[in-house]
Amino acid sequence: MEKKRQQIIKQTIRRTYGKIALEDSSAGACCAPGCCSGASPAQAATDVGYDMNELGSVPQASVLGVGCGAPVKFADLQKGETVVDLGSGAGIDVFLSANKVGRSGRVIGIDMTEEMVERARRNAKKDDFVNVEFRKGDIEDRIPVDGNSADVVISNCVINLTTDKIKTFKEIHRILRGGGRMVISDLVADRNADSIDPEMWSSCIDGALAKGDYLASIRKAGFKDASVLEERQFMNGEPINGRKITSIVVRAVK
Secondary structure: OOHHHHHHHHHHHHHHHHHHHOOOOOOOOOOOOHHHHOOOHHHHHHHOOOOHHHHOOOOHHHOOOOOOOOHHHHOOOOOOOEEEEEOOOOOHHHHHHHHHHOOOOEEEEEEOOHHHHHHHHHHHHHOOOOOEEEEEOOOOOOOOOOOOOEEEEEEEOOHHHOOOHHHHHHHHHHHEEEEEEEEEEEEEEOOOOOOOOHHHHHOOOOOOOEHHHHHHHHHHOOOEEEEEEEEEEOHHHOOEOOEOEEEEEEEEEO
16 A cells, blocks of 8 residues: 555544544544444443443543454453553553453553543543553554563454554564464454545444455464454444455464
C-alpha cells in the first residue's frame, strides 16, 4: 500500500477513536456491533464475550463497547506475568489483565490515539491501578516496549486497523520473550477487499484480511503453533461490502 494512503487511513483512525475517547456521539463508525445497534457499552461488551461480573471490577469509563471479542478470557494469564495490550483504548483489557496478574505482574497498554491514552491514564489513577502503564505508540512502526520483555501480548480488534500486518506481527514477535504467547481477537473475511475506503478501514472492515492470509502473516512474522481458539459471525453474518466478516481469537507462540 502506498505511503500516502497509509497516512490517510491512520489519520482517519486517530480522528474516529479520538472522538470516541472524548465520548463524542458523532464519532461514527467503530469496531464493534454495538456501534451500529445502539446498545450500551456494557451490553455491547458482553455481546462480544466479556463477563458482566468481571466488567464490574474495572473502571466503568474504560468500557467503551468497542472490540470484537474478549482476548483476556483466552490468555490464561498468571500471577507475575508482564502483559502488553495493543490498541488498549480506554484500558478495559489492561485493567482486566491487571486483576489477573496481580501486583507482582505488570500490564502495559499501547495506543496511537492521544485522547485514548489520556483517558486510560485517568481511569488508572482514579481507581488506583498501580501495576499498569499506558504509552502512546504506532504498533506497526515500533511498539514502545523493550525486546524480549513480555510474557503475553493481547489485542482486541486492532491488528486489522494496521496497514502492514506482517510488520505488526514482527513487532509483536520482537517484544515477546522466548516461549511467550500472543492471544488476539480480530476480524477476518472470506476474501480480501476489492477496494479501500478510509472510513470503512477505521470501522475494521476494509482492513480485514482473508482468514488464510491473516494466519499466513502470523507465520511469516516468525510465530509457531498459530491456532484459532474461537470463531463467530460478526454483525449476524450479514455480508458487509460484499464480504462475509468473521470474528476470531488467535493464539500463537514465539
